[in-house]
Every structure is written in structure tokens, then in C-alpha cells.
Amino acid sequence: MMYAQFASVYDELMLDIPYPAYVDLVDTALHGLSGKKILDVACGTGILSVLLAERGAEVTGIDLSEEMLAVASSRASGRFPSMTFVHQSMQQLHVPGQFEAAVIPIDSLNYLEDEHDVEQTFKRIHRALVPGGLLLFDVHSTFKTDVLFLEGPFTYDSSTISYIWETEEGEEPHSVHSELAFFVREQDGKYARFDEVHYQRTYPVMKYAELLEKSGFSVERIFADWSDEAPDEESERIFFQVRK
Structure with a gap:
């Protein structure tokens, strides 16, 4: 399948994500974005990267998918031709320079296979940040992986x-295996099918806090579901704001 078609599917599926709210969170934590160097980890099709750049940030995006990066580069090229996109996994992050902030948005961290990869990602980002640099990311709650995801199919x-999205419990604790069948309408009115398989895994809040502290970060705040509230038993998306 051509990357442009996949990106079109991806972008439509992300329409409900309040990306501007993510920009506001980073803006507030950094006391302004103008001139700040920001690392967008798992940048996907560059939606957040461009929004950050619109506020004056200098953004470098990394992603494991070359197809996604091609779309991100095309999205940014007209207005932000100097924006850099790098084909790289987050746990092997290695980019030149130092950054005031890094983001890992929209549960991207949950695609890492194990605890070691999560810790390696934190350590790599820690090295890339200036002293006092910010890391902001969100993950699925264990309630979401253990209960909500298993209420499918969706x-x-x-x-x-x-699409039809079928889920089942993964082998590891707090993990979920998903199989999705997409049907995309083409210009002639016929539908083309393609399939995706996803595996995501999360951890309890305190495990993330432990891994962050082992990697040299200090936790500033933990909040849930795009609000200022602390996580509770039925929170779905957990945010971490930490500093080097």
C-alpha cells in the first residue's frame, strides 16, 4: 500500500486527538516555545511537529516508519523547509545537538516490546536534553489495556x-494484541482492504516513575486524560511531565 494512502487513513483516525492541547502543555512547561529546540519522538505524519513549529519551535522528528516520515516531510516542507526528520527507533535515539524538550505523544511508548526498551528510550532522551530539559509523554493506563481494550470488537x-478492530489479551501483563481490517473507498467507489496488526504494552504508573528516576529524570507531575487531575482507577491516558 502506498504511504500516502496509509497516511490519509492515519490522519483521519487521529482527528479526535486534541493535538493543540499537547502543544499547550509543552508551551506552558517551557514558558514559551519560540526558539526552543524540541524532539518529537515517534512523530508519525508530523501533525504535532508542525503545530509546535507554528508556535516558533525548532523541531526534529524521529520515527521508525519511513512511510510516515515521508508524509511528515511533505507536510512540513512548504512552510518549514528546515525541519528535520530522522528514520530511527526511539530506543536507539541518536541525534546531533541538545534539546530543550522532547515529547513522545499519543501512547507511542506503548509500542515498545519490553521494560528494557522503555528504559533505553528514557536514557537516550535524557542524553539528548539540556540540563533542566523537559520530557512530556503519555501512555495507556492499565485499566485501558486490561478492561477497555478487551471490550471489542470495535x-x-x-x-x-x-474498519473492524478485534482485540485480545497479550501474553505479557497489561498488553493487548490488535488486528484491524481497513476498507478504504477509492475514486471509483470500490473499497480496497488492508490489514494491520498492533501490539501494545503498558505498565503501572509507579513502574514508569521508577524507570524515569533510574534514567536520571525527576518527576514534576503525573496527570490523566488531558486534565489537571491525578490519575484514578478508571483513567485512560496517563501523562508524565519530567525534567533532566
């Missing part, structure tokens, strides 16, 4: 895209 239907 379906989605729009004028151009439909």
Missing part, C-alpha cells in the same frame, strides 16, 4: 474509511 465507518 468498528468505525465514515464516508471514506471503515
Whole structure:
């Protein structure tokens, strides 16, 4: 499948994500974005990267998918031609320079296979940040992986895209295995099918805090579901704001 078609699917599926709120969180934590160097880890199609750049940040995006990076580069090229995108895994992050902040948005960290990879990612980002640098990321809660994800199958239907999303409990604690069948309407009105398999794993809040502290970070705050509230038993998305 051509990357442009996949990116179109990805972007539509992300329409409900309040990316501007993510920008506001980083802006507030850094007391302004103008001139700040920011690392967008697992940048995908560059939606957040461009929004950060619109506020004056100098953004470098990394992602494991060359197809996603091609779309991100195309998205940024007209307005931010100097924006850099690097094909790299987050646990092997190695980019030149130092950054005032790094973000790992929209549960991207949950795609790492094990605890070691999570710790390596934190350590690599720690090295890339200036003293006092910010790391902001979000992850699925254990309630979401253990309860909500297992309430599938889930379906989605729009004028151009439909999917059937089936889930089952993964082998590791707080993990979920997903199989998605997408149907994308083409210009002739026919639908083309493609399939995706995803595996995500999360950890209890205190395990993330432990790994962050082992990697040299100090935890500033932990909050949930795009609010200022502390996580509770039924929170779905957990945010961490930490400093080097």
C-alpha cells in the first residue's frame, strides 16, 4: 500500500486527538516555545511537529516508519523547509545537538516490546536534553489495556474509511494484541482492504516513575486524560511531565 494512502487513513483516525492541547502543555512547561529546540519522538505524519513549529519551535522528528516520515516531510516542507526528520527507533535515539524538550505523544511508548526498551528510550532522551530539559509523554493506563481494550470488537465507518478492530489479551501483563481490517473507498467507489496488526504494552504508573528516576529524570507531575487531575482507577491516558 502506498504511504500516502496509509497516511490519509492515519490522519483521519487521529482527528479526535486534541493535538493543540499537547502543544499547550509543552508551551506552558517551557514558558514559551519560540526558539526552543524540541524532539518529537515517534512523530508519525508530523501533525504535532508542525503545530509546535507554528508556535516558533525548532523541531526534529524521529520515527521508525519511513512511510510516515515521508508524509511528515511533505507536510512540513512548504512552510518549514528546515525541519528535520530522522528514520530511527526511539530506543536507539541518536541525534546531533541538545534539546530543550522532547515529547513522545499519543501512547507511542506503548509500542515498545519490553521494560528494557522503555528504559533505553528514557536514557537516550535524557542524553539528548539540556540540563533542566523537559520530557512530556503519555501512555495507556492499565485499566485501558486490561478492561477497555478487551471490550471489542470495535468498528468505525465514515464516508471514506471503515474498519473492524478485534482485540485480545497479550501474553505479557497489561498488553493487548490488535488486528484491524481497513476498507478504504477509492475514486471509483470500490473499497480496497488492508490489514494491520498492533501490539501494545503498558505498565503501572509507579513502574514508569521508577524507570524515569533510574534514567536520571525527576518527576514534576503525573496527570490523566488531558486534565489537571491525578490519575484514578478508571483513567485512560496517563501523562508524565519530567525534567533532566
